[in-house]
Amino acid sequence: MKKKDIDVLKHELVPEHVVMDDKEAERIMREYMVSKAQLPKIKESDSAAKQIGAKSGDIIKVIRKSQTADRFVSYRITIK
């Protein structure tokens, strides 16, 4: 199998990644009162980011399973 054919998001240990549209991103930044630079970062070259086609400056929503909260949503800013 070629590297390209692997969808990392299908692996059970990889949480769900979604690129957010600008409106939603704006809402999140207002909700948490943060600038883009204050958000946790993810590299454009990250396998999961590549898979969903995130570009530098996009905000990615990461939905993961949590031991304490069952389901936990966090956000990351894509950087170069």
Place this chain on the structure above:
Amino acid sequence: MTSLKRIGRIKFGLLAPKEIRRMSVVKVITADTYDDDGFPIDMGLMDQRLGVIDPGLRCKTCGNRPGACPGHMGHIELAAPVVHVGYTKLIKKILLSICKGENCGRVKLTEKEKKEFLNRMEEFRENDRPITPIVEEMFKTSAKVMECPHCGEEQIEIKFEKPTSYYEGDHKLMPAEIRKRFEKIPDEDIPLFGMDVNVARPEWMMLRVLPVPPVTARPSITLESGQRSEDDLTHKLVDILRINQRFQENREAGAPQLIIEDLLELLQYHVTTFFDNAVSGVPSARHRSGRPLKTLSQRLKGKEGRFRGSLSGKRVNFSARTVISPEPNLSINEVGVPKAIAEELTLPVVVTERNIEEMRECVRRGPKHPGANYLRRIDGRRIKITEQNAEEVAETIEYGCRVDRHLKDGDIVLFNRQPSLHRMSIMAHRVKVMPHRTFRINPAVCPPYNADFDGDEMNLHVCQTEEARAEALLLMDVQRNILSPRFGGPIIGGIHDLITGMYILTRRGKMFDENSALELLRKTDIRKLPEPAELIDGVPYWNGKQIFSQILPPGLNLTFNAKICYNCDKCRGVDCERDAYVVIRDSQLLHGVMDEAAVGAFKGKVLDRVVKEYPNETARKFIDDMSHLAIRSIMSEGFSFGIDDEDIPKDAKIQIDEAVELANQKIHKLVDAYENDELEPLPGRSLDETLEMKIMQELGRARDETGRTAERFMGKDNSAVVMAVSGARGSMLNLTQMAACVGQQSVRGERIHRGYIGRTLPHFRRNDLGADAHGFVASSYKTGLNPTEFFFHAIGGREGLVDTAVRTSKSGYFQRRMINALQDLEVKYDGTVRETHGGLVQFMYGEDGVDPSKSDYGKAVNVKRIVEAVVGDEKGAGRV
């Protein structure tokens, strides 16, 4: 007063030679310090312009006396440049990245590449990201270029040899040459190295001028004999000056190249060790006595260095330290303070209308206990109160004076035991002045401090201001810290004898008449007993459960399994033959015993419920009453443990020997099967491993079997058994080892194999795979071990010892690193975790936003409890 200013930002740069000369007040040229009269020599290392330390002299620069003069920098002109040890790696990288060309000296990158790197750095800076990775990439790229893109000069490979040598091919590069090359680097190339041209030029990493620290930074001390002893730094500077001078003389005299080079090397060595005396590859400079010199870097680095030793940590006044000992009659929020300490530690009290008489009495008593040590009058004069002047001073007292009065009962102090690993390591206690010389604490507060009484010492700090006391009470009071934020359960509670005492009291069949019942409750404020459980010949009797119920706060309902529960397949509930099923209804203990699972620290369910559902004060009172009651109970019953508690009857001994013999036989069979190739290997194991595993299993089974036998014969009233089952101290395993069989000794989880070829000791035949030959100890501690068993036991024991030693040091350092990495994170009001710049670390603390100290053993809510509280629990079916 000067106004406070905020630091906007800090810029780091290199010290330019010009800068060094500018801030210098004297050029030091002679290596001598004092003349024959003991007077500082001009232009020497103790020149009076560098500051003064001897009383009576005045600084020639600022005119101040010692103490007021801050000291002034000097400088030494080095005869040749030397490498600064702190920058050797950077020097290497820069050397590799620039062109060696006579008229070039530019970074070996094309204009395009250069621009690209600079742009990326700019972009990263704007985004507040560290530019280090780009700088590293730049060094990597440019080092590979072997032909200068600007002048076409062929490059030669440069090698760095620790600690301070650089070779270009076979030619050794002198610091002077390197300096020349660096000087040629154009200003616009400097940012590529991550440097700012305004504050740092690469050639400044080659020292031509050495700053001389002021005398005040390296004071000499006068010994009793009148002899002067110089500071380590001064010694080092003397060395530098001497070699510098010799180097200069030799060079001027035209000495052979070889000698010059040697001298330069020596100068380099002295300058290197002046900065850092622990560089790898450089022998450390030593004092005449053989002690390594403490130079600049040694002053700053490490635990006792300037940062960790003098700035982050300091010694304090108003503190005391002594041995601790137990006093269960104290409340958990009290601390017994020896009278001698209470007379030394003081608290400032300003005299007012309301307290003048009280303070006058204090002063009148002077140094005798509830007295005072000092009086500060309105004019600011401080008077020491002695027995002689006490009366006199007491008369002069007026409003506004400040009396340093002795510590007395009820004062708020902080109490601490090192290592302070969590916040409960320092808590606020109330003083109780007591005779004798130790601090006394209630044994129930031992767990948070991790204290015992085998000689532990603790520290006490007296809060000096009203604000400090208020804050201590609000945040650090013992009763506010009963619940640990680590796991959301009580960390303060019964241990050892308190658990045993509770267990003995609440067991079935204990009856007390009125006198003994009230005697047990003496230290509590319960004076009325409930309806007696029984009347025998007209005399009322109460059972232990009733007495315990008296100290429970009202309205408590609880059902759970006690620690002594066997986890039978079919629970018989309230009919449990061991009385392990605890039922509390409306604060009456109806069934079950109080043991570790009820009142123990960490695990106590009754304790947990009381702390979580009642005010702190009630919880404190409960723990106090519990410890008073428990200690009285164990004292009236009497409880001891001796060697004869390990006695087991002959029959038991025979059964134990049989069990061991049986195991031996089984092992023989296994070994025979192994030798005849009849053994089936387990999945994923080799034949040898399979055999070992099976033998280990068999031996483990043998030990458990012997343990059960011993337990059966010892009976449940044996004091060791009582302690083990109630969870007070020790385990059944400990008992087994004492009375029946110590069991297999292991190294790294395996039987012992090391020793001679094919055998562990010469006492055994080669290739003997039997139990005895590989560390099975069939004896008990009581019967004693035979010599081979003893040896194997020592092997296993040593491993445990080494393990704990390694673990504590490893985990200590790991914790330090964790704390340093996490100390600035903060949970904000919106529940997010952020660092100092507002950067998000977690979108919700712990992902669920739950404060573990307010949780129920880590869970946000205890659903069962709520259901029980609402629906009721008539049948005793629901359990927590």
